Amino acid sequence: MKRIIFSLLVGILFLILQTTLLPSFPIHRIRPDILLIFTLYLAFLFPPIFGGILAFLMGTLMDLFSGNALGFYTFSRPLVFFAAQFFKERFYLEGFYSQFLFAFVSAILEGILILILMNALQSLSLGNLYPLLFTFLLPQSFFTGLATPPLFFIFQKGSSLLFPQPEKGMKERV
């Protein structure tokens, strides 16, 4: 329980950083989605049910502070979490490249899902939206991928320091 509450607080902290610190960078496209990275890490730290609920809450928080009124992230974040749960034991996710690729692909797929939802539920034409794939989605996914290995390392260190008997780490699980 302590771990769940702590993870939720860390999630709120990342949300605050994402809405305040990251937009203050001079280049807006260099803006990794640290909440997505954290959601991916939750897949290694929690069993599906608790982790799923946490991912759901992370998505709700994202929706709350974004201009998206319908709540796309409340739907997409648990999906990303379950996908990460499914793939974590099927791929080697220890090295820099594999972690980069894992986050990069997750960010791209989530972006495409959001694009589809925007097109389907908000009647926004794909013709108007597809330039965003290159101007936003690719750079942001790339930087999300780049930020993943160092952040995963920090999360691992942090969780092993904070909790005396941490869950099995990534190495033991793979």
Add this chain to the structure above:
Amino acid sequence: MGIRDFFLFRRYSLLIFIVLLLLFALVLMSLRAKQREGVEFFDALLMEICSPFQKAATLVIKTVQGTFTQYVYMVNLGKENRMLKQKIAELQEENHRMKEMKLANERLSQLLQFREKNSPSMIGAEVIGQDPSSWFKSVTINKGERDGVKKGMAVISPAGVIGQILKTAPHYATVLLLTDYNSAVDSIVQRTRAKTIVEGKGENRCQLKYLRRAEEVAVGDVVVTSGLGGNFPKGLMVGEIKKVDKKGHGVFQYAELVPSVDLTQLEEVFVIIEPLPSSQPQEEKVEKGKKTRK
């Protein structure tokens, strides 16, 4: 429930949980689309909890940024004249602080003049956070329902239109920026009086929709609000036309606009809590300027 059924349930419990969670997310989406009060209350509650931290973080970041920009270029200076440089740094910091204060003073005086000139029915608000996602364009402000802010209200600055209120909490609100894909503002081209709707196109750009091909608009033309939407007073600067394309077929031409306000650098904004005298009467409020939601 028989023993066999129970074991079947246990076996598929995870799958059932996943499906239920995702279904719940879809139900929430549907409730939000219908703007049900229960969901709005839940959203407002979460926003109230998180926004004070966001406000504090913005304050810290602004302070750190100011100091950082001041000192970053001095890191590689040699050991010589350290004392002197220390003194310079202190003076520069003081100078920087004074400059910041001067700039803030100028900005606030400008805002005050603008407010006095236009209407007393506006309240000033500070931007405390940006949109966490790159797909959508919004900001969080430190004024909410308790200050009279309601959904759909216009948000402006002395330079022009910024957007409209999307969500509210007792002390905070989210502003949907002009450049968001879901934003639409009823406007006119100032020179030709051609009617159009300014829709967001992401990345500090907007598109002029339903601009008739017969209308002679040119790059550099100024677009202002028409006042027909009901939320925005008439004649507020929206932006300047940057691209016109009549090559395609159809009744309408294509034009792009750059907002008059730099929406990536917002610090203070005004919320119009009552329509200005120049705006159209309430009966004329039409949903033309809005798309799927307020």
